[in-house]
Amino acid sequence: xxxxxxKYTKSVTNNYRAVATYNKTISAHSFGVLAGVEAIDFRxxxxxxxxDQYTLENYDVINxxxxxxxxxxxxxxxWSLLSxxxxxxxxxxxxYLFEANLRADGSSRFTGDNKFGFFPSVSAGWRISEESFxxxxxxxNELKIRGSWGTxxxxxxxxxxxxxxxxxxxxxxxxxxxYVFGPDIPALGAALINAGNPGITWExxxxxxxxxxxxxxxxxxxxxxxxxxxGDILLRLPAPRISGLVEPIQNAGKVRNTGWDLSLxxxxxxxxxxxxxxxxxxxxxxxxxxxxxxxxxxxxxEIDQQGKPFRSLYGLRAIGYFQNQEExxxxxxxxxxxxxxxxxxxxxxxxxxxxxxxxxxxxxTIPKYTYGLNVTLGYxxxxxxIFGQGVGKVDGYLDNxxxxxxxxxxxxxxxxxxxWTPENPNAAYPRLSFNYPNNDxxxxxxxxxxxxxxxxxMQLGYTVPKTVVQKLNISKLRxxxxxxxxxxxxxxxxxxxxxxxxxxxxxxxxxxxxxFGLELSF
Numbered sequence: 177x178x179x180x181x182x183k184y185t186k187s188v189t190n191n192y193r194a195v196a197t198y199n200k201t202i203s204a205h206s207f208g209v210l211a212g213v214e215a216i217d218f219r220x221x222x223x224x225x226x227x228d229q230y231t232l233e234n235y236d237v238i239n240x241x242x243x244x245x246x247x248x249x250x251x252x253x254x255w256s257l258l259s260x261x262x263x264x265x266x267x268x269x270x271x272y273l274f275e276a277n278l279r280a281d282g283s284s285r286f287t288g289d290n291k292f293g294f295f296p297s298v299s300a301g302w303r304i305s306e307e308s309f310x311x312x313x314x315x316x317n318e319l320k321i322r323g324s325w326g327t328x329x330x331x332x333x334x335x336x337x338x339x340x341x342x343x344x345x346x347x348x349x350x351x352x353x354x355y356v357f358g359p360d361i362p363a364l365g366a367a368l369i370n371a372g373n374p375g376i377t378w379e380x381x382x383x384x385x386x387x388x389x390x391x392x393x394x395x396x397x398x399x400x401x402x403x404x405x406x407g408d409i410l411l412r413l414p415a416p417r418i419s420g421l422v423e424p425i426q427n428a429g430k431v432r433n434t435g436w437d438l439s440l441x442x443x444x445x446x447x448x449x450x451x452x453x454x455x456x457x458x459x460x461x462x463x464x465x466x467x468x469x470x471x472x473x474x475x476x477x478e479i480d481q482q483g484k485p486f487r488s489l490y491g492l493r494a495i496g497y498f499q500n501q502e503e504x505x506x507x508x509x510x511x512x513x514x515x516x517x518x519x520x521x522x523x524x525x526x527x528x529x530x531x532x533x534x535x536x537x538x539x540x541t542i543p544k545y546t547y548g549l550n551v552t553l554g555y556x557x558x559x560x561x562i563f564g565q566g567v568g569k570v571d572g573y574l575d576n577x578x579x580x581x582x583x584x585x586x587x588x589x590x591x592x593x594x595x596w597t598p599e600n601p602n603a604a605y606p607r608l609s610f611n612y613p614n615n616d617x618x619x620x621x622x623x624x625x626x627x628x629x630x631x632x633x634m635q636l637g638y639t640v641p642k643t644v645v646q647k648l649n650i651s652k653l654r655x656x657x658x659x660x661x662x663x664x665x666x667x668x669x670x671x672x673x674x675x676x677x678x679x680x681x682x683x684x685x686x687x688x689x690x691x692f693g694l695e696l697s698f
Contacts (some may be wrong), residue, residue, distance in 0.1 A: 179228035180236055187479040208265035214258075221252035252343045257331070258282040273301035273322075283331040286377050288344045293378030299328025317391035324385045330380040332424050333410045344410070344425040347372035371415070373424035381406040387437075396441040406466075413470050428468040431486060435460030444494040450554035455547065462486055463543045477573055477618050477679050479537065489539030489573055489678070491618035493522040494531065495607055497596050511614040517607025518616050519597035538620040539571030540677055555640060563633045566665075567674075572626030574669055578681025579622050582610050590670060626674040628666035630686075634659050654698035660689040 195212035216507040225248050227241025267273045275298065282292040301322035310316060330575045333341040353367035387400035408427035415423040441454040462485045467473075472481035479490035497517055498504045504514045509525040510530045524534040545568030577583040581592040596603040606615045615621075637656035645653045668674040676683035 177228045178230040180230065180238060180241055181224065181226045181486035182238060183222060185222040187218070189216065189218045196234050206265075206267045206270070208263075210261075210263040210265075212261050214261070215256070216259075217256040217679065219252065221250070223250040224248065233480070235520040254284075254379040255285045268507050269306070271303050273299075273303070275299045279329075281329055281331075281378070283378070285331050285333070285344060286343065287374050290345075290375065290377035293329040293380065294330050295327040295380070297324065299324035307624045309595075317393075319388070319390050321388045322386070324383075326383055328381045328383075330381070330410070331378060341425065345372050345374045345376055347421075369422060371424040372420065373426060376410065376425055376427050377408070378412050379406065379408050379427065381608070390662050394442055394444050396443075397523040398437075398439045400437045402433075402435055402437075404435075405615055406431045406433075407466075413468070428470070429464070430466035432463050432465045433460050446480055448555060450552070452550075452552040454550045457545065458543050459549045460542065467584075477575070478541070481537075484537060485540050485542050485679075487541050488537045489541060489571055491535055491538050491620065491622060493534075493536055493538060494519050494619045494621035496520050496592060497601065499601055499602075504560070511617060512612065514614065515607065516598070519606050519617070519619065519621050520547075521617070535618075538572065539623045541571060544569035557639045559635075559639070561633070561635045561639045562631070564629060564631045565600040566629035567627050569622050570626045572668055572674055572676070572683045573618075573623055573678050574672060574676070575616070575679060576681060577617065578669060578672060580616055581605070581608060581656070587659050624669060625667050628668070628674040629661045630664045632660065634662060645660070650696060650698050652695060654695040656694070657692045658690070660686060660691075661686045 177251045191214070193212065193214045195210065196211045200207045218372070224401065225238050225246070226248045227238055227243070229242035230236070230240055232240055254447065255427040260284070262278050264276045265274070277297045279295045279600070280292055281295065284291075300320065301320055303320045304310060305316055305319040310319070314453065329449040332625055333344050348370050349366045349370055350369040351366050353365045353369075354362055355365045356362050375618070381404060383402055385400055385402040405471075407430045409431065410425055411428050412423050413426050415421075435458060437458040437574050439454065439456040441452070443450075443452045445451075464480055464482050464484060464486055467482045473478050474490060475487075477489060478487040478493060480486060481488070496519075498507070498514065498520050500516050503520070504516065504518075507514075507520060508528050508530050510518070510521060521530045521534065523530060524536060529531070546566075547568065548565040550565070551560075551562040579589075581588040592605050592608070594600070594604040595608045596606050606621075609615065635656060635658035637654055640653040640655075642651075645651065666674045672681060673683060673685040675686070
């Protein structure tokens with residue numbers, strides 16, 4: 177049947193902000209004050225209609241269809257945020273620096289006395305290069321040490337399916353929960369499905385940071401070390417199922433991140449050749465420090481467990497392939513009939529069976545040693561810019577059609593051409609099979625390094641000399657060409673993006689983009 181389904185969606189965000197500043201300098205003392213208020217409100221709504229049995233051609237409007245099966249649906253969501261904020265700055269002789277901030281944020285996602293959260297922060301700096309004892313050191317252009325402490329809040333509750341809760345404090349009534357009374361007599365109904373928690377409030381993050389900035393000769397260095405603790409995390413923890421309700425959101429759980437950042441820049445002019453090189457490197461250690469006596473929380477391929485990194489990879493530990501039938505017979509019972517060439521899993525609890533009780537942490541999805549490199553060159557109107565970035569250490573995981581040959585009757589990857597055979601015992605892939613459960617288990621067999629280096633951008637340009645363009649009555653003429661995502665070095669699965677989310681082999685990869693153009697100014 178010919179049918180028509182039309183849907184109209186409207187989302188509107190209103191943002192109102194008022195800020196006032198005051199600055200005053202008295203001798204060597206400088207003061208600055210900022211105060212402001214901000215209000216944000218958001219509303220999204222949709223309306224859709226459906227009809228079928230269109231007998232007239234070329235009249236694809238709702239009203240032309242039959243009214244027999246017509247349907248309409250519609251809904252709306254909204255939230256709002258009200259914030260008050262202020263800042264105080266003080267400096268003495270541009271040498272000793274101090275700043276204090278205070279935010280008060282009120283969210284419609286919470287209720288009662290829990291609506292508002294208060295988030296202060298302070299920072300201080302000492303420009304050592306401005307001290308008299310360094311006045312004769314010409315090769316030090318700038319030297320500053322600094323430290324800060326502060327808190328930030330989070331109001332959003334995002335579920336595992338990426339849905340966002342707008343009213344986690346309320347127990348909502350769900351329409352369309354119909355029921356049948358008596359002999360086949362349907363009645364319209366509604367039911368309480370989600371349990372609310374009016375006691376929840378802001379999730380808070382406290383961070384301490386120390387660092388320094390230095391400009392020495394042609395080099396600039398910035399270094400930071402930080403400790404970040406996130407508490408009162410908004411989570412959906414298990415509750416007794418006897419209530420029949422979806423568990424409420426609670427303020428529970430703590431996560432700790434410690435890390436450092438380092439950047440180095442070099443600039444120099446060599447007889448007209450302008451050279452600029454900058455690089456950055458950072459690392460972070462992530463741990464779940466508290467789950468309020470609950471957990472671990474196991475997802476399809478990941479686990480949240482106290483004392484371990486957030487969303488660690490979780491599965492069976494693969495220990496090679498069965499090389500002969502004797503190994504199969506003498507090993508713990510696995511999944512389905514076993515044959516040589518199948519993946520062998522470690523029996524962690526030594527009970528003679530491979531099952532969910534043998535799962536362990538098999539990888540870390542938190543990137544380590546994130547880095548970037550930027551190079552700029554300029555000479556006689558030519559300019560060249562190169563930017564690359566990458567990750568030194570992280571684990572990735574793909575499954576289903578991304579790893580299994582002929583998955584759901586599909587195709588095979590190039591590396592599947594190296595399967596196990598008695599003559600090829602150290603193959604990249606187990607024995608070829610179709611619709612076979614043992615080799616499709618979530619295990620370390622399919623964990624691979626997702627470390628990579630990507631040439632993110634390269635641009636080459638030429639600016640025509642002013643003596644030439646002025647004759648054309650223009651002020652600037654520049655030709656350029658650029659490319660993005662030109663190549664990626666990695667040891668991940670061939671033809672798959674190492675930045676793909678865990679388990680998502682259908683993740684659309686980053687594409688190469690080539691741009692050619694000119695800049696013209698009159």
